[in-house]
Amino acid sequence: MTDSGEIHERAGQRRYSTCGELRPEHIGRTVTLKGWVNRRRDHGGLIFLDLRDRYGITQVVANPQHSPESHRVAETVRNEYVLSVTGTVTARPAGTENPAMATGAIEVQAEQIEVLNPAKTPPFYINEDTEVDETLRLEFRYLDLRRERMQRNLILRHRVVKFIRDYLDARDFIEIETPHLVKSTPEGARDYVVPSRIHPGHFYALPQSPQQLKQLLMVAGMDRYYQIARCFRDEDQRADRQPEFTQLDLEMSFVDTEDVMALTEGLFTALFEKLASKPILQKPFPRLTYAEAMLRYGSDKPDLRFGMEIGDVTDIVAQSAFGVFANTVQSGGVVRGIAVPGQADISRSQVDQVTEQARTFGAKGLVWIGLQAGDGGELTPRSPVAKFLSPDEIAGMAERLGAGPGDLMLLVADQAPVAANVLGRLRVSLGHALGLVNTGVHAFCWITEMPFFEWDEEHRRWEAAHHPFTSPMDEDLDILESDPGRARAKAYDIVLDGYELGSGSIRIHRRDVQNKIFELMGYDDAEIERRFGHLLRAFEYGAPPHGGIAPGIDRVVMILAGEENIREVIAFPKNQSAQDLMLGAPSPIDQAQLDELHIALKLPKPAGA
């Protein structure tokens, strides 16, 4: 911005310099800087002021001999005062340059300092990157956002979104806004609802995603649509989940899975090569079927930045003298395990900890076997159950899991989904605890052939695993009814560093097929018409085959920023109780407002009443 020596000029604004742009080529110029006092160093005579804005920090010198008036003002200013400083850009005296600062070769000799606004002492440090209680940060978010870390994150977020827009624009996508006041769809997440004043007793819902609307845009012939879409879900929070969040929602006509995946992969590859500080581990992105991911990683969002893959040893121990293994296999279960490198000599208390962890993940127990190198090079097992296992069984398991001398084997015997889940979580937990995760790279992967249905134990029925508009795989059409648990969908998830970035699918575009799916899910005709009539009707008027995906923008930016919490990349996030601590939302509304909306409150009794 300053390569030409020209000072940045903003349209419609009086000319002044930012605190990040002055360089030696500007020496001799008279400039005006506007910004916040980052620090003041008062030497009695000289006073140094570090003036800060979004662009950087510039040192201002108030010299009583040069300008007694500005020195007098500089004595009164404090941190976070807003100043307008006019002065001359000068070279710093030899030996006092600061190479750590972008503007460290120069300084501005103040000729006039105007206090545009004084400031109270802030409740936490703005000029230091120290941990501060998040409640306080959120309450004073406008001060928190002044801090360098948050400025960096929000600027990064802007660049990500800008990149995405440019990338998709260059590929014939158009951005279309869809409404925020839409119709409630009770399946899936809970809706945030908005009462209608004009229609007493009727409510809008805020969209959980623009899913149906973007499909209707395909019917409308928009061909390629995207939106940086705000989505709302009234569910409990996590470090990577907020009640309102932003998705890159996109949809394409006349495509199959490969087209959507290629577009998405191209976008993320280009985006990360432009904006990430770490390389992508594998290009093209590895693909795993859902079944394979569950088997090898015990998760549908595997972190491929480290190994420690799960191995299945069911066949090896099916006839074992160790009853837990043999009985589990007998009753249709599996025995699977992971090898933990270098942990053969794990302490008893550590084993107890890991076992307890496994229990919280749903395991009945955890078998551990430390493999110590014997004198003759053979493996000596160290385990409370070693006496029940034959040397062949132990050697076989070690080979299957890739465990060698010095390693620890952890084994779970249970039904396959439980064993996968427990080991998948142990893998992640231990991988991080033992520093096995290569945090110097980003690892993308695709999960394909997702299951079509999921059994909903609570409602005793089959639910769409992705959403009910997803197309089944052609080869599984005939088992949809006979064996719904085995049917697969034309759905794919994109996964990054162990986070699910987004899900996509090829949609159903024919009314008869969509109807069939709703019927399989247990809806009768009246209910189908009431809930989805608009979509089904649209399908009768020439709906093209179409599909898309919706990666989470917040998660992408979070990972790019190296943050572990989504709140760090959202300007005004909610806390875990879904409150905005700065605005004080949600809040009660007056009786007059309630009356106008025809709403009577039925509040829970206060505790203890």
Added chain:
RNA sequence: GGAGGCGUGGUGUAGUGGCCUAACAUGCAGCCCUGUCAAGGCUGAGAUCGCGGGUUCGAAUCCCGUCGCUUCCGCCA
């Protein structure tokens, strides 16, 4: 709904039954200081240890309850 962690001057921490009349750093206020950049020096103010109850001769510390924040599980078509 459930489980864990945390809660001590403005901020970040230490203190885990008596040495606490609560420490350290930073910030804040005042004074000194003309080349600092986390400036430096001196002085000072600032905490009913989240709240309530209990155990004890004695509680920041132990117990019970409660509130707040947070992480995870459930939940998130």
